Amino acid sequence: MKTKLLMLMLFCLSIGLQQVQALQDVTETYIINPSFEEGDGDIPTYWGFDSAGVFKGWYVSHPAISYNNDEADDTKTGTYIFGIWGNSADYEVSQIIQNLPAGTYLLSCDMTVPTNNMTTQRLFAGNATIGYKAQYFAESSLDTVPGEEYSYAGHEVDGNGGGPLKPLSIILTLDQADSLVIGVRTNGSRTAICDTAVFNKLGGAGWFKIDNFQLSLIEDLDAYYDDMVRAEVAWLDSFDVDLLPLGYAPIIDSVKIQAQTLIDGTETSETILAFVDDVESLVEELGLAATAFETLNNYFLQAQDLMENTDFEGKAELEFGVNEAASLVAAETSLLADFEAAIVVIRQAIRA
Incomplete structure (x- = not known):
């Protein structure tokens, strides 16, 4: 049995070395504050939004129901996470990556959704040229939003408010250098674009916490x-x-x-x-x-x-x-x- 475990460890190590060749991590080059660790100045803060709803690289559509704190379990990365609470409408936290070179990219983040709070929580990315892709946290999403090519991460909606955070990812290709909008969207009971007859019964549903955005260039897709x-x-x-x-x-x-x-x-x-x-x-x-x-x-x-x-x-x-x-x-x-x-x-x- 020990021999089999050793062989498995060596095999997984070889896989990891190959993935280093296939993936080039470009997160720090292109994403500002990818894990929400930076507040005002050099010190992380719980409420670091300015009057335009911007938080260290991230646009926030509804600052009043948004927060940046350390209230998550050990599935988080670093100290702080980003999340929302309250009676949300059509919510977005996003960032525009400027001058991203042509290539195929893997975008990912970690998310948790509390039990009984699933609406349409999803990772998204895109622009006017290539369109928008989204990956919903769970197949139990109450709706899909027109204009997004979508998939499902297939997670169970079993969060307790503090985690566990689970991975979502999108692969997309730029044929030429371009800007790229990345982030997370959700729709709540005050939505203007989803089935309000269903969503109005949900109270604060639509909540999420997110962390650990990563962007990697896939140098060899095959x-x-x-x-x-x-x-x-x-x-x-x-x-x-x-x-x-x-x-x-x-x-x-x-x-x-x-x-x-x-x-x-x-x-x-x-x-x-x-x-x-x-x-x-x-x-x-x-x-x-x-x-x-x-x-x-x-x-x-x-x-x-x-x-x-x-x-x-x-x-x-x-x-x-x-x-x-x-x-x-x-x-x-x-x-x-x-x-x-x-x-x-x-x-x-x-x-x-």
Whole structure:
């Protein structure tokens, strides 16, 4: 097991080195106050907005419901974050990057949305030439705004007011040097552009906290996407298939073959991103399956100990339950659901 972990660490390190070549961090060159650490002068302040609603590089559409403070958990970067509270309308915090050279860029930030407060919180970027792209925090967004090419980060809306902050990102291309508007938008109960019949019922919904804007030049887009695929394969390699339900081994093998096909081919970015989403869902399921495997194994050991080392009525019923549970997981196609069903059976047999 230690050997496998070492191999995984070395593999991930090699991925990281390749990503350094594919991505060039240009945040400090082009984004002012990217992590909201700078207030008036050299000292961060909680209320550093001027009369025009500008806060150290950032335009703020509604300063009265905006804040810059340290009230976030350890998923923040540095000390301070930026956020809004209150009955928001059509809100924007943004910055104009001037004279950004031609190229393909990755823009990202971290965001948290409190539970039951999702409206249309989204990262956005663009200009009049290339249009605007947006990535919504969650697929439960109440609306999408016309004029934006959009995607979803797919996060759960489970924030507690202080975090956790989760990543959003956009890839966009400039064919020539141009300015670029970046930032975050949201719409609340006083919106003028969304379905007011729905939004008026939301009170203060639309709140968010953000941090850690980053801008990277993607020097080789194909290499960047290849790195994404390799990183997903590395996650799969971190699982010991001998400690998973039997049905996952052929699934993992099939995904690895698909990954190599993507790396060797010229698939579209949409295809690659869909593959990454699918693998991330599979990795989440594998984690649950590994836990179920361990739990079931412990129940089998407990049942074996009861049958071999104790004298009690009901051994026949326990043995029947063990055999039934074993039959559920013995199939070469067994998956998480089969192990979860087996856990229920053997647990009930032990308690009977």
